[in-house]
Amino acid sequence: MSKLDLNRREMPKQSPEIRKSNFNEVAFGYTKELAVAEASRCLQCKKPRCVEGCPVDINIPGFIKCIVNSEFTGAIRVIKEKNCLPAVCGRVCPQEEQCESKCVLLKQGAPIAIGRLERFAAEMEVAREKFELPEKNPPTGKKVAVIGSGPAGITVAGDLIMLGHEVTIFEALHAAGGVLTYGIPEFRLPKKVVNREMEYIQRLGVKLITNFVVGKTRSLQTLLKQYDAVFVGTGAGLPWFMNIAGENYNGCYSANEFLTRMNLMKGYQFPNSFTPIIRHKKIAIIGGGNVAMDCARTALRLGAKESYIVYRRSEAELPARLEEYENAVEEGVIFHFLTLPVKLTADQSGWVKEMECLKMKLGEPDASGRRRPIPIDNSNFTMPIDGYVVAIGNSPNPLIPSTTPELEVSKKGTIVADLETGKTSMDRVWAGGDIVTGAATVILAMGAGKKAARSMHEYLMKN
Amino acid sequence: MFEVIQKEMIVPNLHLLTIKAPEVASQIEPGQFVIVRSHQDAERIPLSVADWDREQGTVTMIFMVVGKSTARLARLNNGDNIPTLVGPLGKPTVIENFGTVMCIGGCYGIGSIYPVIRKLKEKGNEIITVVEARSSYLLYWLDKLGKLSKKIKIITRDGSFGIKGHINCLTEIMEKEKITPDRIIVNGCTYLLSKSSADLRSLNVPIVVSLNPIMIDGTGMCGVCRVTVDGNTKFACVDGPDFDGRLVDWTELFQRRKQYMNEEAQLVHSSGCGGGHE
Numbered sequence: 018m019s020k021l022d023l024n025r026r027e028m029p030k031q032s033p034e035i036r037k038s039n040f041n042e043v044a045f046g047y048t049k050e051l052a053v054a055e056a057s058r059c060l061q062c063k064k065p066r067c068v069e070g071c072p073v074d075i076n077i078p079g080f081i082k083c084i085v086n087s088e089f090t091g092a093i094r095v096i097k098e099k100n101c102l103p104a105v106c107g108r109v110c111p112q113e114e115q116c117e118s119k120c121v122l123l124k125q126g127a128p129i130a131i132g133r134l135e136r137f138a139a140e141m142e143v144a145r146e147k148f149e150l151p152e153k154n155p156p157t158g159k160k161v162a163v164i165g166s167g168p169a170g171i172t173v174a175g176d177l178i179m180l181g182h183e184v185t186i187f188e189a190l191h192a193a194g195g196v197l198t199y200g201i202p203e204f205r206l207p208k209k210v211v212n213r214e215m216e217y218i219q220r221l222g223v224k225l226i227t228n229f230v231v232g233k234t235r236s237l238q239t240l241l242k243q244y245d246a247v248f249v250g251t252g253a254g255l256p257w258f259m260n261i262a263g264e265n266y267n268g269c270y271s272a273n274e275f276l277t278r279m280n281l282m283k284g285y286q287f288p289n290s291f292t293p294i295i296r297h298k299k300i301a302i303i304g305g306g307n308v309a310m311d312c313a314r315t316a317l318r319l320g321a322k323e324s325y326i327v328y329r330r331s332e333a334e335l336p337a338r339l340e341e342y343e344n345a346v347e348e349g350v351i352f353h354f355l356t357l358p359v360k361l362t363a364d365q366s367g368w369v370k371e372m373e374c375l376k377m378k379l380g381e382p383d384a385s386g387r388r389r390p391i392p393i394d395n396s397n398f399t400m401p402i403d404g405y406v407v408a409i410g411n412s413p414n415p416l417i418p419s420t421t422p423e424l425e426v427s428k429k430g431t432i433v434a435d436l437e438t439g440k441t442s443m444d445r446v447w448a449g450g451d452i453v454t455g456a457a458t459v460i461l462a463m464g465a466g467k468k469a470a471r472s473m474h475e476y477l478m479k480n
Numbered sequence: 481m482f483e484v485i486q487k488e489m490i491v492p493n494l495h496l497l498t499i500k501a502p503e504v505a506s507q508i509e510p511g512q513f514v515i516v517r518s519h520q521d522a523e524r525i526p527l528s529v530a531d532w533d534r535e536q537g538t539v540t541m542i543f544m545v546v547g548k549s550t551a552r553l554a555r556l557n558n559g560d561n562i563p564t565l566v567g568p569l570g571k572p573t574v575i576e577n578f579g580t581v582m583c584i585g586g587c588y589g590i591g592s593i594y595p596v597i598r599k600l601k602e603k604g605n606e607i608i609t610v611v612e613a614r615s616s617y618l619l620y621w622l623d624k625l626g627k628l629s630k631k632i633k634i635i636t637r638d639g640s641f642g643i644k645g646h647i648n649c650l651t652e653i654m655e656k657e658k659i660t661p662d663r664i665i666v667n668g669c670t671y672l673l674s675k676s677s678a679d680l681r682s683l684n685v686p687i688v689v690s691l692n693p694i695m696i697d698g699t700g701m702c703g704v705c706r707v708t709v710d711g712n713t714k715f716a717c718v719d720g721p722d723f724d725g726r727l728v729d730w731t732e733l734f735q736r737r738k739q740y741m742n743e744e745a746q747l748v749h750s751s752g753c754g755g756g757h758e
């Protein structure tokens with residue numbers, strides 16, 4: 018065998034200087050040549066560790082081999098056996114913690130860029146213009162309602178329609194896709210990618226009803242009279258605030274509001290769109306995850322001179338995807354680690370103007386295994402700001418649980434569901450994704466959807 | 481898509497909009513609202529429901545043209561389709577047999593208080609209705625409201641109809657007419673809500689106000705609609721829109737409502753509110 022190729026191929030990107038003033042996707046994606054070169058580095062391990070790292074068990078060496086041989090249709094077919102949203106996952110999975118973290122080449126510092134190859138395979142399929150519709154199972158006559166059109170709901174709908182059931186998705190907003198549509202910004206996940214996936218499952222026969230809030234427009238109990246089974250994939254949409262003084266001043270947002278204005282309501286096109294946005298000059302984003310990175314980078318693109326990430330732990334504990342952190346640094350986001358906001362002050366007309374913070378130090382590891390941040394006495398200092406965004410997490414949306422007393426929920430407000438099957442305490446009701454786990458990842462939501470679909474199918478065929 | 485059954489200007493700058501939405505019509509209760517969008521890419525705007533017909537499957541809203549999105553809504557014609565009407569959102573107004581209830585409406589609130597009064601009456605309450613407008617030509621639905629009310633008082637600022645004055649002559653009217661309500665319900669612009677709450681708090685009865693902060697999703701997802709009530713942050717779209725006006729932080733609410741004023745001005749600007757919006 019030839020010598021190991023340890024040259025992990027970079028994906029061409031827009032340069033930081035240019036991209037920080039537009040909303041186009043940061044990465045261009047691999048060319049065929051780059052993809053084949055990267056794929057050719059894979060050792061085609063007999064016992065591929067990488068697969069263990071993927072929550073949906075994609076046959077990774079299998080699809081990579083197809084790319085090596087320039088069989089791009091074959092590659093996407095292998096991926097789609099397990100993952101119906103490769104264009105999304107290839108872009109947003111935290112690969113360095115999942116598939117790539119298990120690749121044998123990690124020890125040499127050059128794991129195979131599995132995510133980038135997955136993304137490439139998905140784009141090649143689109144480039145063929147008309148992608149083939151797979152053969153569906155014959156109709157079973159069973160009807161399924163899916164609540165929420167995020168990755169969990171899309172997965173359940175896609176799997177069950179293939180198995181011959183009739184599927185209807187109910188979505189509260191006017192556009193489908195969940196966080197993929199209203200949360201993750203255009204420059205990281207172009208909306209056309211999400212729309213393509215939604216169109217695909219609709220072409221398979223899934224019915225999509227938007228502008229429909231289950232629990233308000235119709236109750237879950239009523240849905241159960243009309244459908245044989247129901248899946249709840251309503252996500253974690255209730256924003257947390259810091260609960261510090263001044264958070265209701267003007268110029269203060271939840272990450273959900275900030276990103277929804279930009280994405281779902283197309284605020285970045287304002288004043289050519291209808292939903293107004295404010296262009297802040299110095300904005301502080303509180304938090305250290307993907308959501309915080311997305312807000313900070315969005316703010317830069319809207320013309321902020323200074324966009325800060327204020328995080329109470331240190332760089333080592335940042336929960337964001339590595340690639341997004343690096344992108345944020347390149348674009349000029351300013352990081353204030355070990356810093357905790359404690360109070361906001363406003364000008365006379367109620368606009369935020371200053372943020373008071375405390376310096377922190379790291380103590381012993383806490384329940385999450387990360388070192389606990391401890392405030393340093395008398396370390397208070399202030400930062401002048403004109404915008405403030407809280408991106409410290411979301412709780413599950415209580416709308417359905419609060420109107421469905423039969424549905425068991427945990428103290429945290431998540432729906433209690435069996436992790437292997439997605440079954441809830443309510444007969445004929447399954448749940449999965451962020452509504453069960455609390456805010457997590459796209460691929461975990463999809464994984465939960467897969468398991469629920471399997472269990473629902475089993476039930477439907479028996480009854 | 482949702483069909484426009486009727487679009488009509490009922491008084492200058494106030495429009496009535498009836499939309500076919502059978503599911504929403506079948507569920508709606510007094511005090512709830514819907515979110516509409518007039519066309520693709522439009523802003524989502526919350527509107528209280530002023531009436532509905534469960535059999536015909538329609539809901540009716542009354543809205544005032546204040547900015548670009550409401551101006552677009554005003555341009556709709558019968559038979560047009562709009563891409564979004566979602567609801568019913570928010571909690572219904574609490575309606576029991578309270579005894580005597582004073583209902584105050586101004587601007588679009590003259591319409592949205594109508595179903596509240598209708599249900600109050602069904603529950604056996606005595607209703608005293610107060611309607612406020614800048615001038616007689618801005619009054620509507622007086623006969624509908626009058627039929628359900630024991631008394632109806634009309635205030636116009638120019639005195640062209642009813643009592644000449646402003647909402648701040650409420651206390652005077654009440655003393656003169658010896659009105660002692662067990663509960664007060666107010667619908668209309670923020671100024672009317674806050675002024676009524678301030679002037680009537682000495683009566684020591686609940687003053688239920690239907691708040692109208694800026695909203696986006698209307699389902700508790702974004703938090704833009706937050707208001708401080710009794711020292712706690714509430715999301716008006718899911719915890720309200722009704723709150724006790726005696727406990728609302730009005731200064732904050734007025735400030736928050738103005739957040740996008742400069743930006744909205746870039747879009748268009750027209751007209752003021754009948755309630756004397758500052």
Ligand SMILES: Cc1cc2nc3c(=O)[nH]c(=O)nc-3n(C[C@H](O)[C@H](O)[C@H](O)COP(=O)(O)OP(=O)(O)OC[C@H]3O[C@@H](n4cnc5c(N)ncnc54)[C@H](O)[C@@H]3O)c2cc1C
Pocket residue numbers: 109110111164165166167168169170187188189190193194195196197200201202229230231232250251252253254276307308311338414416417449450451452456457458459460462
């Ligand atoms: C800004 C941001 C960036 C992120 N970045 C990443 C990333 O880089 N990588 C990654 O893996 N993960 C990321 N995540 C997390 C990931 O997006 C979520 O874990 C995932 O979307 C959860 O999927 P879901 O299907 O459970 O719910 P969601 O995507 O939240 O979808 C739920 C849907 O249900 C709808 N709904 C809610 N209530 C009702 C109701 N009563 N009736 C009808 N419909 C209802 C909602 O409107 C929504 O459309 C990010 C999240 C955010 C917010």
Ligand SMILES: Cc1cc2nc3c(=O)[nH]c(=O)nc-3n(C[C@H](O)[C@H](O)[C@H](O)COP(=O)(O)OP(=O)(O)OC[C@H]3O[C@@H](n4cnc5c(N)ncnc54)[C@H](O)[C@@H]3O)c2cc1C
Pocket residue numbers: 513523524525526527528529541542543544545546547548549550551588592669670691692693694695721737738740741744747752753757
């Ligand atoms: C729960 C709820 C129920 C509502 N019900 C109704 C209703 O039944 N009928 C109705 O007409 N409106 C109602 N509103 C207000 C309505 O949603 C807004 O008027 C509308 O969103 C304005 O959109 P726009 O783009 O036309 O104006 P914008 O461009 O958003 O606003 C233009 C300017 O007018 C000001 N403004 C906004 N709203 C009002 C107002 N109501 N009165 C005076 N000035 C205002 C703004 O501060 C801004 O400066 C309700 C709001 C809420 C939250």
Ligand code: SF4
Pocket residue numbers: 070071072073074075077100106107110112115116117131132135460
């Ligand atoms: S779905 Fe995610 S974890 Fe699985 S192989 Fe693709 S990028 Fe890796």
Ligand code: SF4
Pocket residue numbers: 058059060061062065066067068077078119120121122129131
């Ligand atoms: S572990 Fe790495 S080298 Fe081995 S098959 Fe998976 S991707 Fe290829």
Ligand code: FES
Pocket residue numbers: 694695696697698699700701702703704705706715716717718
């Ligand atoms: S409007 Fe978004 S939370 Fe109320």
